[in-house]
Amino acid sequence: EVQLVESGGGLVQPGDSLRLSCTISGFTFNSYWMHWVRQAPGKGLVWVSRINTDGKTTYYADSVKGRFTISRDNAKKTLYLQMNSLRAEDTAVYYCVRNRYSGSYLEAFDIWGQGTMVTVSS
Amino acid sequence: DIVMTQSPDSLAVSLGERATINCKSSQSVLYSSSNKNYLAWYQHKPRQPPKLLFYWASTRESGVPDRFSGSGSGTDFTLTISSLQAEDVAIYYCQQYYSNSFTFGGGTKVEIK
Numbered sequence: 001e002v003q004l005v006e007s008g009g010g011l012v013q014p015g016d017s018l019r020l021s022c023t024i025s026g027f028t029f030n031s032y033w034m035h036w037v038r039q040a041p042g043k044g045l046v047w048v049s050r051i052n053t054d055g056k057t058t059y060y061a062d063s064v065k066g067r068f069t070i071s072r073d074n075a076k077k078t079l080y081l082q083m084n085s086l087r088a089e090d091t092a093v094y095y096c097v098r099n100r101y102s103g104s105y106l107e108a109f110d111i112w113g114q115g116t117m118v119t120v121s122s
Numbered sequence: 123d124i125v126m127t128q129s130p131d132s133l134a135v136s137l138g139e140r141a142t143i144n145c146k147s148s149q150s151v152l153y154s155s156s157n158k159n160y161l162a163w164y165q166h167k168p169r170q171p172p173k174l175l176f177y178w179a180s181t182r183e184s185g186v187p188d189r190f191s192g193s194g195s196g197t198d199f200t201l202t203i204s205s206l207q208a209e210d211v212a213i214y215y216c217q218q219y220y221s222n223s224f225t226f227g228g229g230t231k232v233e234i235k
Contacts (some may be wrong), residue, residue, distance in 0.1 A: 035224070046170065046217055047224035052229070059222050095171055107217050108162035110183065112171035 002026035002111050004096045016086050016120070022079040022096030022113055030054070030074040031102040035109060036081045038092035048062030049081065050092070052105065064090075086120045093117050124148050124218050128227035134235040139205040143230045145216035150196045153220065160220035163192055163201045166229070167212045173216075178199070179218060 008020040019038070033074035036048040049060045049070040058070050070084040079096055093115040125148040127179045135141040151160045159179035164172040174183045176192035179199055201212055211234060216227040 035139055043212075044229045045217075045226040047164070049228070050222075052226070061223070100174065100177055106160060108174055108177035108217070108219055109164075109172075110174045110177075113171075 001097075003052060004066065004098065004111055004113035006094065006096050006113045009118045011119045011121065012086055013122050014087055014120055017022045017082070017084045018086060018118060019080040020083065020094055020096075020116060020118070022081075024077045024096075024098075027079045027098075027111075028102070029072075033099040033105045033107070034072065034079050035068075035097040035099070036079075037097050037109070037112075038090075039095070040092040043092075045051075046092075050105075051079070054095035055101075062091070077086070083118070086118075088120050091118060091120050123223040124151065124221050124225050126216055126217060126218055126225050126227035127184075128214075128230050130227070130230060130232040132233065133235045134207045135203075135210065138205050139235075141210070141232055143201040143207050143214050143216075143229050143232070145184075145194075145199040145201070147197045147199075147218055147220075151218045151220035153164055159195050159199070161194070161199050162217045162219060164215045164217065165210075165212045166215060172215065173177070190211050195201045203232070207235070 003025045035050040051070045055072045067085045073081045095115045097109040098111040098112040099107040127146045129144045161179040163176040166172040179194040191202045213229045
């Protein structure tokens with residue numbers, strides 16, 4: 001069964017750091033571009049970041065550029081999101097997401113994790 | 123960035139009736155060389171992750187009931203539920219994957235009247 005399981009969320013103070021992890025199973029991880037998408041309470045979905053298959057190409061939403069870093073460990077089948085200088089507006093459920101098709105980087109998102117909640121509050 | 127605008131924000135439809143959701147992009151998401159629209163639709167129910175319904179604007183994901191249909195091209199797209207069922211209550215999002223920003227629409231909440 002294809003599965004994405006996020007972990008690492010929690011309550012932190014403004015300015016703190018947090019690292020999210022997403023462990024995958026059921027598919028060939030190193031063949032797929034991967035993403036992080038977030039949803040603030042009561043708000044819509046917002047794409048955060050993506051990474052290519054070997055981890056050497058990354059993209060970020062302007063709102064997190066310079067503060068967040070996406071990475072992956074293909075041997076451990078794990079996707080990461082290092083979040084630094086956290087702000088209240090980063091409070092959201094963070095989803096780990098897979099590209100629908102392994103052969104392309106511009107694709108819809110077909111597999112989503114259950115999400116992990118990050119709360120930034122003093 | 124490409125801005126995705128959905129309408130309406132919410133709608134209430136009687137069971138068995140048609141629900142129509144519109145999505146407009148601020149620029150075309152039709153890639154001319156492939157003649158494909160880089161547009162997806164998702165269904166998001168409470169306490170569940172979003173679920174992909176359609177990609178390439180009108181290609182139904184495996185397992186999606188055929189009462190759901192996606193249409194449109196260029197900048198204007200529509201998601202239609204031909205006969206609303208109770209389990210279709212959800213928020214629906216369109217998303218463009220034409221550009222690196224992968225922007226989503228604001229969502230349309232579908233409820234039972």
